[in-house]
Amino acid sequence: MKLIEYSSVLSKRDKEVLHSIKICNFLKTNQVSRLHFSDKSALSTVCRALTKLHKFGLIQPIKRRIGGVRAGSTSIVWALTMAGAELLNLGEPTPLKSRKRVYEPTYIFLKHTLAISELYTRLYTAAATNLMKAEFEPDCWRTYTSNFGVNVVLKPDLFAVTASDGYEDYWFFEVDMDTEAPSRILRKCESYAKYFLTGGEQKRIGVFPRVAWIVPDNKRKESISRHIREHSNEYADLFVVATFEELDVLFSSGNNGQTVMNILDKKISCGGLGHE
Numbered sequence: 704m705k706l707i708e709y710s711s712v713l714s715k716r717d718k719e720v721l722h723s724i725k726i727c728n729f730l731k732t733n734q735v736s737r738l739h740f741s742d743k744s745a746l747s748t749v750c751r752a753l754t755k756l757h758k759f760g761l762i763q764p765i766k767r768r769i770g771g772v773r774a775g776s777t778s779i780v781w782a783l784t785m786a787g788a789e790l791l792n793l794g795e796p797t798p799l800k801s802r803k804r805v806y807e808p809t810y811i812f813l814k815h816t817l818a819i820s821e822l823y824t825r826l827y828t829a830a831a832t833n834l835m836k837a838e839f840e841p842d843c844w845r846t847y848t849s850n851f852g853v854n855v856v857l858k859p860d861l862f863a864v865t866a867s868d869g870y871e872d873y874w875f876f877e878v879d880m881d882t883e884a885p886s887r888i889l890r891k892c893e894s895y896a897k898y899f900l901t902g903g904e905q906k907r908i909g910v911f912p913r914v915a916w917i918v919p920d921n922k923r924k925e926s927i928s929r930h931i932r933e934h935s936n937e938y939a940d941l942f943v944v945a946t947f948e949e950l951d952v953l954f955s956s957g958n959n960g961q962t963v964m965n966i967l968d969k970k971i972s973c974g975g976l977g978h979e
Contacts, residue, residue, distance in 0.1 A: 710790055723739065724762060725788060727819070730780070732750065734821065734824045735749060761784055823839075829865075831951055840858065843858075843860075843875075845904065861875075862874065873908060885930045896935065896938040899911050911941070918946055921946060924944045
């Protein structure tokens with residue numbers, strides 16, 4: 704009964720905040736602010752809204768912070784509680800499974816998850832494009848059959864559809880934290896190439912999404928780009944590598960969803976690749 708009472712007093716924005724935390728798994732206060740509050744909203748306004756949701760038992764801060772205590776309240780990381788998930792299920796014809804109990808993630812897992820959340824936040828708030836669709840793990844995973852008849856699961860970090868100037872662009876995103884060896888990056892690229900050759904994605908949506916590796920700095924960008932050119936040259940045009948600072952350029956690079964243009968020092972097909 705409490706959840707029904709809470710649902711009746713929560714604003715539309717409150718519920719949108721809960722939904723964003725649910726799909727992202729974890730969100731920092733700063734990310735919640737950028738997703739759901741105007742640029743003119745004071746941090747105190749954002750904190751009051753989150754404190755209310757916390758008081759109702761719908762969200763919970765985790766102990767670990769990314770950015771350190773010195774970053775203040777903007778570095779607090781929020782997770783949805785079981786009660787929060789159940790509240791979002793109220794009125795749903797087919798209620799989704801409630802989240803498991805909130806747990807303390809490892810530093811590496813949390814940092815990677817928050818980086819994906821940051822990517823989503825920038826996609827959602829980008830001025831040059833509109834986010835039409837976003838699928839997180841495991842909804843964005845793709846299953847295909849290898850040449851040996853074995854089912855293989857391709858696991859992007861995020862699948863997204865963006866739109867600008869009346870055209871849609873499709874993306875598979877991989878968020879790299881400079882923790883993986885180049886050999887593992889290349890194996891993941893090979894998996895995308897094999898999936899491309901099946902034609903399954905092209906049959907499903909008409910194009911093959913651009914695979915964007917999002918990296919922390921230019922040094923890592925140059926390293927991954929070089930390895931892709933040298934070892935995956937035949938399928939190099941499937942991929943683009945960009946830093947977080949270059950995301951606005953990347954998102955605005957779509958050109959009628961079909962042409963090829965030179966962007967971020969690399970030729971990329973802006974709307975995705977068809978299957979010939």
